[in-house]
Amino acid sequence: MYPRQQKRWHVYPTAEDFEIRVVRGILRMAWEAIAVRGTFCIVLAGGKTPEPIYRRLAAARAEAEWSKWQVYWGDEFCLPADDPGRNSAVARSVWLDDSPIPAAQVHPIPGELGHQRGAELYAEVVAGVEEFDLVLLGLGTDGHTAALFPGRDWGADPDSPDVLAVTDAPGASAERVSLSASRLSRSREVIFLATGFGKFSAVQRWRCGEPLPAAAITPACGVDICVTLEAFDFA
Numbered sequence: 179m180y181p182r183q184q185k186r187w188h189v190y191p192t193a194e195d196f197e198i199r200v201v202r203g204i205l206r207m208a209w210e211a212i213a214v215r216g217t218f219c220i221v222l223a224g225g226k227t228p229e230p231i232y233r234r235l236a237a238a239r240a241e242a243e244w245s246k247w248q249v250y251w252g253d254e255f256c257l258p259a260d261d262p263g264r265n266s267a268v269a270r271s272v273w274l275d276d277s278p279i280p281a282a283q284v285h286p287i288p289g290e291l292g293h294q295r296g297a298e299l300y301a302e303v304v305a306g307v308e309e310f311d312l313v314l315l316g317l318g319t320d321g322h323t324a325a326l327f328p329g330r331d332w333g334a335d336p337d338s339p340d341v342l343a344v345t346d347a348p349g350a351s352a353e354r355v356s357l358s359a360s361r362l363s364r365s366r367e368v369i370f371l372a373t374g375f376g377k378f379s380a381v382q383r384w385r386c387g388e389p390l391p392a393a394a395i396t397p398a399c400g401v402d403i404c405v406t407l408e409a410f411d412f413a
């Protein structure tokens with residue numbers, strides 16, 4: 179059994195408020211991490227929710243020491259490297275490909291090599307990071323996060339591998355590579371992002387204490403869950 183998750187909910191009235199506050203938080207964390215440790219290691223989420231956040235980070239050109247950022251992903255589809263459906267493709271197209279972050283500091287998961295090899299190689303990549311500074315995560319309508327799905331092994335035990343080869347993800351792309359819950363929990367800060375009424379039921383279940391995959395992310399600092407009002411409270 180994994181440790182109890184400490185949750186802090188942040189509810190924003192509009193998507194714009196949500197985006198502005200999340201981006202402000204990320205930039206503040208980056209400044210602090212760089213001031214203290216000289217680098218900022220961020221793990222990006224897949225899915226559609228973070229896309230406007232990445233666009234706003236792209237627009238915030240002068241507001242960060244981009245040369246000190248190291249960028250990782252929490253999960254990836256096993257699709258060709260240039261497939262637009264990949265999580266890395268989304269962040270690259272709206273932000274990273276045209277950003278001042280040096281290309282060598284952007285570390286996509288090599289999903290194109292397949293779940294097994296991709297997981298092995300990414301384990302070597304993340305082995306170089308003792309603790310991430312910030313992990314961004316999404317929330318699926320079934321409570322999944324990264325590629326950790328209900329009814330599967332989420333790698334929540336402390337001795338679990340850092341990276342999981344996923345072969346039975348629901349949906350069209352069954353093969354995925356995902357950081358495990360224990361590895362995602364080794365972060366100084368974790369922010370979940372959930373917007374829209376479609377997430378209301380998963381959010382309710384999480385609030386009620388159901389053991390969803392998202393509840394298995396248990397960093398010592400607790401998790402911050404940023405949501406829009408309609409995802410939180412159906413009035």
Ligand code: 6PG
Binds near residue numbers: 315
């Ligand atoms: C992915 C994810 C996944 C995602 C949720 C929410 O690769 O798809 O990392 O866990 O964050 O499914 O997706 P949306 O933001 O599109 O709702």
